[in-house]
Amino acid sequence: MTKKNENVDWIVYILECNDKTLYTGITNNLEKRLQQHNYGQEGAKYTRVRRPVKCVYQEKKADRSSATKREIAIKKLTRSAKLELIK
Secondary structure: OOOOOOOOOEEEEEEEOOOOOEEEEEEOOHHHHHHHHHHOOOOOHHHHOOOOOEEEEEEEEOOHHHHHHHHHHHHHOOHHHHHHHHO
């Protein structure tokens, strides 16, 4: 029996919002998630009032667990450390 999304890469991403703030999240479909952030109601509440957003960083992970751990680690970084990561 195969699990849903078993062979799907997860992506940790950083968005730059219109007000130059940064938002970090995870997804298994970056294109769809970016559309949600920019146009849908499914996007994060944080980004809905800061549109448009653009993806400035992405990092593939093998599974949701490792993506979540990396997302948490990135969220703990200072803004300047996140900007260094984006470079």
